[in-house]
Amino acid sequence: MKKTLLKASLAIGFAELFNALNINAQKYLLPEWSNAFSMLFMRTAFGMLFFWVLDRFSQKEKVAPRDLLFMLTAGACSLTSYMTFYLLGVEKSSPVDSSLIMSCMPVAVLILAVLFYREKLSILKILGVICGIGGTVFIILMQARVNDAEHFRNSVLGNLFCVFSALSYGVYLIVNKRLATRYAPFTMLKWIFTGAFIMSIPLLWIAGWDVPAFRDGFHVIPWAVILFVLIFPTGLTYLLIPFALKNLQATTVAMYDYEVPVVASLVGILLGQAHFGWYQPVAAMLIFLGVYLVSKENKRMRRLHDDSLPI
Secondary structure (H helix, E strand, C coil): CHHHHHHHHHHHHHHHHHHHHHHHHHHHHCCCCCCHHHHHHHHHHHHHHHHHHHHHCCCCCCCCHHHHHHHHHHHHHHHHHHHHHHHHHHHHCCHHHHHHHHCCHHHHHHHHHHHHCCCCCCHHHHHHHHHHHHHHHHHHHHHHHHCCHHHHHHHHHHHHHHHHHHHHHHHHHHHCHHHHCCCCHHHHHHHHHHHHHHHHHHHHHHHCCCCHHHCCCCCHHHHHHHHHHHHHHHHHHHHHHHHHHHHCCHHHHHHHHHHHHHHHHHHHHHCCCCCCCCHHHHHHHHHHHHHHHHHCCCHHHHHHHHCCCCC
16 A cells, blocks of 8 residues: 555656656747747647557547547647647746746636636635735736846746636636546547647648757757657656546645646756746745645545646
8 A cells, every 4th residue: 555655656746747847848949949839739749649549558438429529629629728828838938937827727727617617715715816816916017027128028928828828727627527527538638639639730830830959950959858748748647647646635646736836946947947036936925825725625626636637
């Protein structure tokens, strides 16, 4: 039992580590070595192939035509929106700010659950929403003090893209809640990624394929970073998280979410991708407090977390 718990803890720890390093990897790649829509195409194509191959070695499930259409639509709309806004946001924002904003996802999910599920709001949840939104707004407003006009515009735009990404991911979780109780994760993911891949094709056609890493010879570091993004955050993470969710309580898994902003921030500062400012710890305390209050004694939200997989 102890060995299983240790393996589950290591699994979720490495999964969140990959998610954190993904922010730094995308910051390195975008836009110098790839534009956002080319990266979207590569990630959705790899994800689709990855889960279709895994499905060949898992128990076959028959998917109702209506559910199949729903999965494809969810991938084409909510997953594509999440990944597109995420890539555009990370490109323009710093790893510190973007990771803090993205950690507000439980707050975004609660706001959407109030709209979709008529989730009841207690005083603690209202305070949590206020803290989460307050921390996010504080990050955006502080950009005017620490950046010049051009960097201010880019940072604000990037942070807003991160907010839209978190909201899109909240929609993704909620719309897939009904199907998550019917089908295995890999069955859902192969069709959801297929829908996202189909949607990425016209987006790529409009934006154009632009991956300098694949031009003018072999670039070792950019190729290695691209392979890391595809293999670990896009693929391997989905093998680790179901194992962790199966053997750990959802509240324990949720605690590892705080690993992402800490690791992404430290690595970003060490690599020179971000600068540490006094306002960021203040914003982090507001956001972390908001997430804690929103998640506290929230059984419906815990079930939603338990049935879902981060991207």
